[in-house]
Amino acid sequence: MAGMSEADGAAPGATARPGPTAAPRVDRLWPDPAQGIELDAAFADLAPAPRDGRPWVATNMVTSVDGRAQLAGTAEGLGSRVDRRLMQLYRAAFDAVGSGSGTLMAEDFYSRLSDDLAARRVTTGRAAQPLAVVVAGARPLPTERRWFGYAEQRRVVAVGSTSPHAADRPLPGVETWVAPTEDPEPAWLLERLAAEGVGSLLLEGGPTLNGAFLAAGLLDELMWTIGPRLLANDALPMIVQAEIAPVEARLVSAHRHGDELYLRYRLANG
DSSP: OOOOOGGGTOOTTOOOOOOOOOOOEEEEEESSOEEEEEHHHHTTTOOOOOBTTBOEEEEEEEEOTTOBOOBTTBSTTTSOHHHHHHHHHHHHHSSEEEEEHHHHHHOOOOOOOOHHHHHHHHHTTSOSSOEEEEEOOSSOOOTTSGGGGOTTSOEEEEEOTTOGGGTTSOOTTSEEEEOSSSSOOHHHHHHHHHHTTOOEEEEOOOHHHHHHHHHTTOOOEEEEEEOSOOOOSOOOBSSOOOSOOOOOEEEEEEEEETTEEEEEEEETTO
């Protein structure tokens, strides 16, 4: 919204103040096509539920038109401001948000929710912030990352049995879960999360972690943003190659903002 001009009724000589930023709007393409829906309202029905005694698992990724999940080594720049808000809405709907150690090494990210969405969670009886999880193998982790600094958010690092953080190099300010295997297996991680009362896990990459859950048959839903860029490079796709039979997927919803698409697919095992 633009600030008021003299013609709009502002006092002569007064400095115009910008109004609040308008809420982003999207068009729903499927189902029930509709135009100009506020983004928060369009995705108000996100309600993952536990299944088969384990947490519901979805992955949220942004890619180029040709399916590349990285631009200069990270996802930064592939999605728009609207996509970043959508990412926050997805996070707010889940009990836990997980990333692989490769993503933490490549990006100085954090998974904290904005204040408005944190308050919204509290009104429904949930913790203000979802549990933040980093899944690592044997490599040392960069503890200077911002992810380690948000004490108001419960954070867990799941490491492999040979990780230096499993014994003699504890990680500051976070819980460390040590897997019985060299790399934490998806089934083991979901069992640990379920024991903590976690009913849903949102994966935010990277592609290797996504591939591990898909190969284990433990990925239920894909939340996919397609940014309007064609990269034609050798960057990683959203899911690395997994030795599996093709998995059928059902389109749950499709939305657009400008030239950006937001798709949700339910996988056959979901």
